[in-house]
C-alpha cells in the first residue's frame with residue numbers, strides 16, 4: 001500500500017539466538033486502528049519497539065510516511081520520532097516521577113523548539129483539557145493522579161509532540177475496568193479529530209473487537225491471520 005502511514009515488511013527481531021518476531025508484515029493507513037493480538041510472548045511488544053525504532057530490527061523494513069526507517073541513522077531519525085509516539089501499559093512509567101504534569105506535557109514542545117512563553121502554558125492547559133483532565137492537575141506530580149488520569153496525561157504528552165502515529169502497547173491493561181472505556185473513548189475521539197493512525201497492542205480480544213478496524217493475530221513471532 002503506497003499511501004500507507006506505516007508499512008512494515010518482513011520484520012525480524014532477534015534477542016541473541018532467540019527470534020521474537022519472524023517475518024511480520026502489515027500496513028496501517030492514517031485514521032485507522034490496527035490491532036496486534038496474541039498470547040503473551042508472541043512478539044507484540046517487540047514488533048512495537050521495532051516499529052518505533054526503539055529497538056532496531058534484525059531484518060525487514062519499516063516505512064513511515066514514505067521514509068524507510070531501518071536504514072536511517074539516529075540523527076536522521078530524530079526529526080521523525082515526534083511523529084510516532086508510544087503510549088505504554090504502565091502510565092506512571094512513562095512520566096518522570098519528579099516532574100509536574102504540566103512540565104511533562106510541555107517538554108516535547110520545548111525539545112522541538114515550539115515552546116513560546118506567551119502561549120506555551122495555555123497550549124499545555126489546552127492539551128490537558130483535550131484529554132479530559134482539569135488543567136489544575138498540571139500542578140500535580142504523577143503519583144498524585146489515578147492510573148487513568150496518569151494515562152490521560154501521558155496521552156497529552158504524546159499529542160504535544162505532534163504525532164501522526166500512536167503505538168499503543170496495552171494502554172488500558174493496567175487500568176481498572178471502570179476507567180478503561182473512558183480512555184478508549186478518548187483515543188477514539190482523538191483519532192476522529194486528528195486522523196491519527198493507531199497500532200494497538202492488546203491481548204484482550206473483547207477490547208480489540210470493539211476498538212480496532214482490523215486485527216492481526218500473532219503466535220510465536222509470526223502473523224497467523226489478518
Ligand SMILES: Nc1ncnc2c1ncn2[C@@H]1O[C@H](COP(=O)(O)OP(=O)(O)OP(=O)(O)O)[C@@H](O)[C@H]1O
Pocket residue numbers: 015018019020038039040041042043044045046047203
Ligand atoms: N529484551 C529482551 N531480551 C530477550 N528476550 C526478550 C526481550 N524482550 C522480549 N523477549 C522475548 O521475546 C519474545 C516476545 O516477547 P514480547 O514481549 O515481544 O511478546 P508480547 O507478545 O508483547 O508478550 P507480552 O504480552 O507478555 O508482553 C518472548 O519470548 C520474550 O521472552
